[in-house]
Amino acid sequence: MAGWEWDESLYSGSAAYYARGRVAYPPELADALANALRLDGSGRLLDVGCGPGSLTLLLATHFEAAVGLDADPDMLTEAARLAAAEGITTTRWVHERAEDLPAGLGAFRLVTFAQSFHWLDRPRVAAAVRGMLEPGGACVHVHATTHRGTTTESAPPHERIAELVREYLGETRRAGRGVLPEGTAGGETAIYCAAGFTGPERIEVPGPVVVRDIDDVVATVFSLSSSAPHLFGGRVGAFESELRSLLTAASPSGKFREQMREFVVDVWRP
Known part of the structure; x- marks a missing residue:
């Protein structure tokens, strides 16, 4: 993402909307990972760029302990709230940038990136994570689109929503204090291989059909870095209306029905 630099406003104001606005990772995803990696309740999990703990909390019961790391303190506050609501007491939430790893966090059986890797200094973070894996450990990269599914006649009007966002924020995609005219970076395979990982072993989990209401869809829009609440300034109320x-x-x-895309997981070994 040439010319773009991370800043702390990337998801400013989005934390309160994220868990509701993004479709949850399905239990089948945790089951598939548990089977592929032979998770047995031992070892530690590190979820990098954990947000409000969407994947951390889903996987936490498969480990002795789980660490969720994120650069946004509001996301971690929300993660802690959701963990308490679910009665999960084995999680720890760390306010840190991924670029500061290993950050004295120790060794892990599994490190995960779920819709977060593209925001990072990927070569630096991949190399650091490889050094944090215990013998037999693995790194998992989750490819997912949890804010929208495939088009059906009863799905939310995604293109019209995008047009409305552009009316308020301009034609070029916003991201924090910068812009991303060409979107986020791809090419993860080359990054992992250059860091010394082997693989990947690919796992695919079908996406669910979800029924969502207007509040859910509004939360979805505000959960995105490209339409985070802070970007609208004093016009956020008018936009929401x-x-x-x-x-x-x-x-x-007030209801929408949508088929979500499949979840694709790449398992990388050090």
Whole structure:
């Protein structure tokens, strides 16, 4: 992502919306990883760029302890709240940038990146993570699109929502204080291989069909870095009002049904 630099405002204001706005990782994803990696409740998990703990909490019961690391303190506050609500007491939340790893965190049986790797200094972080894996450990990269699925006639009007965002924020995709005219970076395979990983072993889990209401879709929009609440400044209320009107017109019942895309997991070995 040439010309773009991370800054602390990337997801400013999004934490309160993220868990509701993003479709949850399904239990089948945890089951598939547990089977592939022979998880038996031992060892430690590190979830890098954990956000509000969406994957951390799903996998936590497969380990003795889990660490969620994120650069956004509000995301970690939300993660701690959700962990308490679920009665999960084996998680620790660390406010740190991934670029500061290993950060004295020790060794892990599994390190995960779920919709976070593209925001990082990837060669640096991949090399650091490889050195943090215990013998027999693995690194998992989750490819997922949890804010929208495939188009159906009863899905949220994603393109019209995108047009509304552009009306308020401009044609070029925003990200923190910068812009991403060409989107986020790809090419993860080359990064992992250059860091000394072997693989990947690929696991695919079908996406669910979900039914969502207007509040869910509003939360989805505000959960995105490209339409985080802070980007709208004093116009955030006007934007939300227009967004709700658009959604009500698209579905007078206030309900949307959508087939989510499959979850693709790459398992990398050191």
